[in-house]
Amino acid sequence: xxxxxxxxxxxxxxxxxxxxxxxxxxxxxxxxxxxxxxxxxxxxxxxxxxxxxxxxxxxxxxxxxxxxxxxxxxxxxxxxxxxxxxxxxxxxxxxxxxxxxxxxxxxxxxxxxxxxxxxxxxxxxxxxxxxxxxxxxxxxxxxxxxxxxxxxxxxxxxxxxxxxxxxxxxxxxxxxxxxxxxxxxxxxxxxxxxxxxxxxxxxxxxxxxxxxxxxxxxxxxxxxxxxxxxxxxxxxxxxxxxxxxxxxxxxxxxxxxxxxxxxxxxxxxxxxxxxxxxxxxxxxxxxxxxxxxxxxxxxxxxxxxxxxxxxxxxxxxxxxxxxxxxxxxxxxxxxxxxxxxxxxxxxxxxxxxxxxxxxxxxxxxxxxxxxxxxxxxxxxxxxxxxxxxxxxxxxxxxxxxxxxxxxxxxxxxxxxxxxxxxxxxxxxxxxxxxxxxxxxxxxxxxxxxxxxxxxxxxxxxxxxxxxxxxxxxxxxxxxxxxxxxxxxxxxxxxxxxxxxxxxxxxxxxxxxxx
Numbered sequence: 001x002x003x004x005x006x007x008x009x010x011x012x013x014x015x016x017x018x019x020x021x022x023x024x025x026x027x028x029x030x031x032x033x034x035x036x037x038x039x040x041x042x043x044x045x046x047x048x049x050x051x052x053x054x055x056x057x058x059x060x061x062x063x064x065x066x067x068x069x070x071x072x073x074x075x076x077x078x079x080x081x082x083x084x085x086x087x088x089x090x091x092x093x094x095x096x097x098x099x100x101x102x103x104x105x106x107x108x109x110x111x112x113x114x115x116x117x118x119x120x121x122x123x124x125x126x127x128x129x130x131x132x133x134x135x136x137x138x139x140x141x142x143x144x145x146x147x148x149x150x151x152x153x154x155x156x157x158x159x160x161x162x163x164x165x166x167x168x169x170x171x172x173x174x175x176x177x178x179x180x181x182x183x184x185x186x187x188x189x190x191x192x193x194x195x196x197x198x199x200x201x202x203x204x205x206x207x208x209x210x211x212x213x214x215x216x217x218x219x220x221x222x223x224x225x226x227x228x229x230x231x232x233x234x235x236x237x238x239x240x241x242x243x244x245x246x247x248x249x250x251x252x253x254x255x256x257x258x259x260x261x262x263x264x265x266x267x268x269x270x271x272x273x274x275x276x277x278x279x280x281x282x283x284x285x286x287x288x289x290x291x292x293x294x295x296x297x298x299x300x301x302x303x304x305x306x307x308x309x310x311x312x313x314x315x316x317x318x319x320x321x322x323x324x325x326x327x328x329x330x331x332x333x334x335x336x337x338x339x340x341x342x343x344x345x346x347x348x349x350x351x352x353x354x355x356x357x358x359x360x361x362x363x364x365x366x367x368x369x370x371x372x373x374x375x376x377x378x379x380x381x382x383x384x385x386x387x388x389x390x391x392x393x394x395x396x397x398x399x400x401x402x403x404x405x406x407x408x409x410x411x412x413x414x415x416x417x418x419x420x421x422x423x424x425x426x427x428x429x430x431x432x433x434x435x436x437x438x439x440x441x442x443x444x445x446x447x448x449x450x451x452x453x454x455x456x457x458x459x460x461x462x463x464x465x466x467x468x469x470x471x472x473x474x475x476x477x478x479x480x481x482x483x484x485x486x487x488x489x490x491x492x493x494x495x496x497x498x499x500x501x502x503x504x505x506x507x508x509x510x511x512x513x514x
Contacts, residue, residue, distance in 0.1 A: 014087045015075070016075065018051035020051070021052070027056060029058070029063065034066065046096070063088075073091070074086060075088065116251030118308065122312060123316060124319060131323050132186065133473070133475075134471060134474055137187035137324075137476070138189050138273075140328070140481045141191060141195075141198060142191025142193070142496060143491060143492055144486050148172040172193040176189075176193060186271070187273050187323060188270050190264040191483075199277035200242055205254050205255075207252065209245065211245075246296070252308075255316060256313045260274065273324040274317055274325050274326070275481075277328050278327035278364075279327070286306065303367055315375075325379060327382050327383070336357050338397070364407070368411060381413055382411050384417075386422075388480040388485075399426065402426070405431075416438055416439070417475070419479040420443040420444070422448070429468065431468075440474060440475065442462070442474060444465075445499040445502065447480050447496070462476060466510065
């Protein structure tokens with residue numbers, strides 16, 4: 001934080017009674033205090049008042065700056081000897097209403113780390129419906145209704161309990177499945193309706209990990225000014241995007257997506273695909289080398305536990321009947337193209353340590369190989385794109401698949417779902433030499449383009465893919481999800497349905513012409 005920040009003079013007593021409070025002891029903002037603030041302030045209504053007790057002198061400087069940056073308001077502070085008390089309003093104090101606030105989660109300072117439990121054995125894959133050649137499917141995400149977004153934020157901030165949240169999400173998933181049925185797709189997804197985004201959502205489910213707004217990280221890094229410059233360069237809405245922060249050994253005592261699969265399968269009569277963040281993406285996302293304090297000594301140490309929890313989840317999904325489990329690794333394109341040109345592509349993992357492209361690709365290959373070891377490749381997929389947080393094509397990375405051909409060819413998965421409709425992805429023909437045991441999920445519509453592609457244009461793209469790879473190796477999909485980040489979808493639900501319906505119609509035309 002900037003040393004010029006100042007909270008003003010302390011007062012004898014606070015002008016308002018707090019709605020919640022906790023004792024942060026001698027923790028500073030970079031050493032864990034902000035994690036405690038976030039856990040306690042999130043459940044409060046706008047204008048709710050949180051009392052933070054602290055004996056750490058640097059908080060006098062860092063807390064006011066954090067309040068200004070995050071849109072919260074430091075109402076007042078008191079000091080008696082070394083003991084300080086800060087009264088912080090969630091958002092502007094003017095938003096405070098005379099209503100009873102939700103209960104505080106209590107003093108989290110004394111909560112012990114969750115003890116990680118590693119299962120002795122993992123379940124074996126169960127049978128699942130086959131995914132036929134030329135099957136049409138989404139990549140994963142689907143635009144959320146407004147009421148689902150509200151439920152998601154209320155749940156993330158502690159105002160909506162888990163049962164009520166999942167009941168709401170079940171309704172949203174039913175709508176997504178209905179839309180895919182109307183479009184005529186062959187393999188459905190649940191639209192990732194329970195996730196705030198495609199990758200960071202696991203931070204709210206894994207043991208000893210917490211989701212916090214990116215803006216909170218400013219007080220936890222060695223060089224706040226450089227961190228601010230990086231966020232500006234990456235065009236990140238830092239107050240809206242939540243990022244996982246690991247504060248202890250990672251564990252998986254709750255499913256990451258197995259519950260999503262179970263509900264989708266209970267509603268769908270077609271094969272179900274589930275997307276998970278890939279092991280390299282998650283490691284890059286969770287390893288913030290700019291943080292002052294980290295529970296893992298090295299990125300490799302963190303990666304061991306990332307692989308373990310993903311492997312546990314993968315076994316659960318295959319045992320639960322998932323027809324396809326797709327690992328999302330879009331940050332691979334940031335590895336090979338992220339330093340080209342003036343613009344950089346923000347996606348989870350862009351803030352982390354990155355070595356040379358060759359070393360990063362080798363690291364990513366090792367992690368994926370270990371995650372899927374011994375499991376059936378025909379039920380595993382890999383998705384690669386160039387960023388999907390904005391409909392502005394000029395803001396995303398550009399570059400063909402040439403630097404990734406070796407990685408893709410060696411990947412221990414049966415299907416590759418690749419962004420190919422946009423000119424930014426290069427020519428389809430570059431993929432002709434990929435091994436014959438790989439099915440190619442060809443992106444034939446662009447979710448960023450609000451116009452629905454004509455059936456004729458899509459049919460031509462499908463015919464090119466069939467001529468290049470053979471019908472048995474081709475699957476059909478959009479370039480990316482329709483709403484990778486819940487609060488920032490690149491398409492409407494109506495457009496998403498229309499694009500998938502057009503793909504189905506075009507595919508049927510190709511089949512009928514044979």
